[in-house]
Amino acid sequence: MTLDSDSDSDLEAQIAQWRAYTRRRRELHHTDTEELEDHLRSRITELVEAGLRTDEAFLIAVKRMGSLDELSREFAREHSERLWKQLVLPGEPDAPAAARTRRELPVMVVCAVVAALAIKVPGWFGFDLASDNDAGFYARNLSLFSLPALAAYFAWQRRVNARVVGVLAALFVLGAVAANVYPLADDSQSFVLTVIHLPLALWLVVGVAYVGGDWRSDRRRMDFIRFTGEWLIYLSLLGLGGGVLTAFTAGTFRAIGIDAEGFITLWLLPCGAMAAVVVSAWLVEAKQSVIENMAPVLTRVFTPLFAATLLAFLVAIVWTTNGIDVERDVLILFDLLLVVVLGLLLYAISARDLAARPGLFDRLQLALVVSALIIDVLVLLAITGRITEWGFSPNKTAALGENLVLLTNLAWSAWLFLSFVRGRTPFARLERWQTRYLAVYAGWAWIVVLAFPLVFDFA
Amino acid sequence: MHITKDLVAASATPLVLGILAEGESYGYAILKQVNELSGGQLEWTEGLLYPLLHRLERLGHVEAYWQTPAGGRRRKYYRITDQGRAEFAEQRRQWAAVVDTLRGVWDTARSVNPIAAPAWEAGR
Numbered sequence: 047m048t049l050d051s052d053s054d055s056d057l058e059a060q061i062a063q064w065r066a067y068t069r070r071r072r073e074l075h076h077t078d079t080e081e082l083e084d085h086l087r088s089r090i091t092e093l094v095e096a097g098l099r100t101d102e103a104f105l106i107a108v109k110r111m112g113s114l115d116e117l118s119r120e121f122a123r124e125h126s127e128r129l130w131k132q133l134v135l136p137g138e139p140d141a142p143a144a145a146r147t148r149r150e151l152p153v154m155v156v157c158a159v160v161a162a163l164a165i166k167v168p169g170w171f172g173f174d175l176a177s178d179n180d181a182g183f184y185a186r187n188l189s190l191f192s193l194p195a196l197a198a199y200f201a202w203q204r205r206v207n208a209r210v211v212g213v214l215a216a217l218f219v220l221g222a223v224a225a226n227v228y229p230l231a232d233d234s235q236s237f238v239l240t241v242i243h244l245p246l247a248l249w250l251v252v253g254v255a256y257v258g259g260d261w262r263s264d265r266r267r268m269d270f271i272r273f274t275g276e277w278l279i280y281l282s283l284l285g286l287g288g289g290v291l292t293a294f295t296a297g298t299f300r301a302i303g304i305d306a307e308g309f310i311t312l313w314l315l316p317c318g319a320m321a322a323v324v325v326s327a328w329l330v331e332a333k334q335s336v337i338e339n340m341a342p343v344l345t346r347v348f349t350p351l352f353a354a355t356l357l358a359f360l361v362a363i364v365w366t367t368n369g370i371d372v373e374r375d376v377l378i379l380f381d382l383l384l385v386v387v388l389g390l391l392l393y394a395i396s397a398r399d400l401a402a403r404p405g406l407f408d409r410l411q412l413a414l415v416v417s418a419l420i421i422d423v424l425v426l427l428a429i430t431g432r433i434t435e436w437g438f439s440p441n442k443t444a445a446l447g448e449n450l451v452l453l454t455n456l457a458w459s460a461w462l463f464l465s466f467v468r469g470r471t472p473f474a475r476l477e478r479w480q481t482r483y484l485a486v487y488a489g490w491a492w493i494v495v496l497a498f499p500l501v502f503d504f505a
Numbered sequence: 506m507h508i509t510k511d512l513v514a515a516s517a518t519p520l521v522l523g524i525l526a527e528g529e530s531y532g533y534a535i536l537k538q539v540n541e542l543s544g545g546q547l548e549w550t551e552g553l554l555y556p557l558l559h560r561l562e563r564l565g566h567v568e569a570y571w572q573t574p575a576g577g578r579r580r581k582y583y584r585i586t587d588q589g590r591a592e593f594a595e596q597r598r599q600w601a602a603v604v605d606t607l608r609g610v611w612d613t614a615r616s617v618n619p620i621a622a623p624a625w626e627a628g629r
Contacts, residue, residue, distance in 0.1 A: 078555065081532060081581045085551060088533035111551050120552035124560050 161195035162317035182232035189245035192323040204258030247491035267481035275341030280326035342397030353414035384452040
């Protein structure tokens with residue numbers, strides 16, 4: 047009976063195709079599709095029993111069900127909430143119930159608790175979270191409380207092998223040594239540089255865990271860049287919520303004559319902040335297929351605005367012939383500007399369809415990058431004369447180094463962008479350039495943390 | 506004969522509740538039963554039936570559960586709840602009132618004006 051099994055497999059293929067179409071409808075959930083498929087099959091069975099061939103029966107059954115547009119409109123009327131994408135927590139009946147995804151939530155909670163308690167551990171050894179004397183210790187080590195827990199969560203989730211776990215552990219130990227072994231005074235410049243750069247260096251270590259040890263892969267690196275943007279957004283949202291919680295805690299307890307300030311500064315804020323680092327990472331992971339990435343949306347909004355601002359700034363310089371007033375902090379200001387421009391570039395790249403042809407937005411982006419470059423060159427020209435006058439302090443060197451690192455990135459990006467807009471190179475080269483460049487950031491951050499204190503004699 | 510959409514929609518809830526009051530059932534069987542009960546007059550679409558079932562489930566009038574018969578595919582069954590039975594009784598009272606009223610109207614209408622073609626259609 048080859049004929050029968052042939053038509054059976056044909057029918058299965060047709061139903062599978064129909065199922066694929068319904069899956070694309072947000073209004074129809076997985077269970078709805080299953081229910082409708084059962085309906086479809088019942089009708090087909092009946093029609094076949096009435097003497098039709100299976101393919102005819104399939105056509106009639108699908109036709110009687112009506113167009114998917116109409117069907118999903120009816121479903122949407124009852125299930126309007128489905129047009130808002132919701133986070134489905136693993137373990138709910140609708141979610142695919144693999145044992146590992148069900149354990150994800152508890153493991154995340156454990157990691158968050160570990161991060162929250164880690165900041166309390168130094169308290170057992172005589173460090174005081176509230177005193178000014180130990181503020182320096184906590185500032186240096188801030189990233190060492192939460193990021194190892196976050197890396198552990200990803201290491202568990204990605205099932206990384208022992209070698210990668212070893213690398214991760216070694217890098218965190220190295221970070222801890224750099225933060226605590228050098229005799230850095232709390233008011234020294236090197237101290238501030240370590241406080242800023244150690245989190246960056248360790249964040250890229252988290253990236254190694256995030257990509258599951260596969261740090262050579264450009265695709266996985268890009269995922270980590272996407273993750274970083276979303277993570278920042280969720281972290282700030284959690285921060286806002288935490289602020290509201292703190293205000294209510296303080297206010298309500300004050301109303302009954304209890305001063306909750308000690309609890310807030312010693313427990314709620316530090317532990318909450320450390321846990322938020324892990325929780326927002328988990329939120330990004332849990333939500334990544336549910337919700338559109340926010341960072342590229344913000345990029346779309348702010349790229350034209352920043353491009354307009356920078357162009358206006360350039361026009362103002364030319365019009366007024368005012369030079370840039372080179373004060374001490376100006377280099378840092380323009381470093382930050384480059385970081386913002388780079389961020390806008392990165393998150394536009396992260397969301398771009400690699401095969402799409404260059405469009406208006408790409409030209410805007412190019413204008414943004416080029417104007418940022420021109421401004422930065424003007425700043426550097428203005429500043430070179432003064433740098434010998436100031437001498438090479440740690441701050442100046444770091445600011446200048448960062449400027450050069452970012453400038454190199456943006457200059458080459460602008461070049462690649464230009465050839466892309468003119469249709470000479472594929473977009474993927476720009477993406478690859480950015481993902482490869484992550485290694486430079488990591489290298490620079492570690493140099494500042496490890497070598498700068500030695501070079502500048504702990505100044 | 507074509508029954509208007511409003512009328513189909515209005516009668517859908519009591520019909521489903523009534524069918525489920527007889528015993529648990531699933532989507533396709535309900536659709537077929539409606540078809541048979543109405544002698545083919547009432548044609549429901551899937552777009553009407555399933556969202557309606559889900560609405561009744563949300564309101565708590567019916568409850569749904571998945572069952573896999575031996576050697577068969579997973580299927581979603583619906584069962585009426587006590588609240589659903591109360592709702593069915595309530596709908597029944599309302600519909601009885603509507604039907605009574607309509608019957609009165611049909612009777613008076615027949616005595617006053619036996620069904621005749623309207624004047625403007627007489628010439629056709």
